[in-house]
Amino acid sequence: MPKTINARAYAKINLFLRVVGTKKDYHEIESLLQSVDLYDEITLSKASDGSITSDFPGDNSLIVLNTLARAFSLGGMHLSVNKNIPLGGGLGGSSADAAAAALACAALWNLPLTKVKKLVSPLFGDIAFQMTGGTAIARGRGENLEVFPSLPLYYVLLAFPEKGVSTKEAYALSDTLPKGNGSGLSLYWALSRGEKADRFYLNDLLSPAMLLNDEISPLLNKMQDERALLTGMSGSGSTLFSLYKTREDAERMASTLACKTFITKSISPFAGK
Known part of the structure; x- marks a missing residue:
């Protein structure tokens, strides 16, 4: 061994x-x-x-x-x-x-x-x-x-506000706020077909994160883009993301943002590799 x-x-x-x-x-x-x-x-x-x-x-x-x-x-x-x-x-x-x-x-x-x-x-x-x-x-x-089954290959623009968000505080604050409805399955099928999926997006921790970190809301507004299939926040934040079909579109948006950014891509299952 x-x-x-x-x-x-x-x-x-x-x-x-x-x-x-x-x-x-x-x-x-x-x-x-x-x-x-x-x-x-x-x-x-x-x-x-x-x-x-x-x-x-x-x-x-x-x-x-x-x-x-x-x-x-x-x-x-x-x-x-x-x-x-x-x-x-x-x-x-x-x-x-x-x-x-x-x-x-x-x-x-x-x-x-x-x-x-x-x-x-x-x-x-x-x-x-x-x-x-x-x-x-x-x-x-x-x-x-x-x-x-794996989604199609998407280029993922990650944008990082300077300040983070406490996961514990975000969940605690979410207990005091209204929750959304919907299912991740609807969003999955839209992305699997290569369609814009913003109408199916939900993150119940986004509103708490915005209250805890005043950088998130203006940055998220700045990242709204017709060429992005989906824009949102990951987990309790504060990282924001946008999904694109081409790296060029992701790079174009990244060039307009003042914060730190990173462009990556979606990947398939890796267990056992």
Whole structure:
């Protein structure tokens, strides 16, 4: 068996996010998720001293590795992370790293992948999706996945306000505001046909995020574009996105924005690759 595994931890965007309700200490959601070609790079190595450590001690990855170590009586490991996904932007960087760490751990110790996913999926909202990637609707806390055929290739313009948004505060504020209606399925079918999908867009965390961060609303208005199939905010923010059929159109819009931007693309499922 290898002593070191290198892996990529891919970001996600929420194309649709409806807060369904609350249960115990978390919110139930319905969210259409899409992987994008922006990723952290992780390296998981066996550690002879038996310790389980990470470059980011407070990261979710350590919880995942300790969970798997207890379940399978594993030895020590060290996780190194080269961060490219912005922190606190609604792109799921922490869960992406944890998902990649789980997959790397399975490869490093030759663990049964089905059991690894079953153990890890309930731990964090996005991790079940980010161990599979591609396109899916997540329900419940995010652990219940309905996987769909990949959407057509879209170029994704990401725009980053200077200030972030606290996920905890956004969800708490959403409890005091009206919720939207609709289904991520309608949005999925529109995008699968290459149609504009703004009429199906919903993110129940957008209004709370706008109240918490005054940069979001003017930037979102600036990004409205007839050539974009969909424009919105990912997760609890503050990252905004637009989907385009061509990179040129994405670059044209990016050139008009004063904030930091990044152009990437949608990607297919990556689990097992």
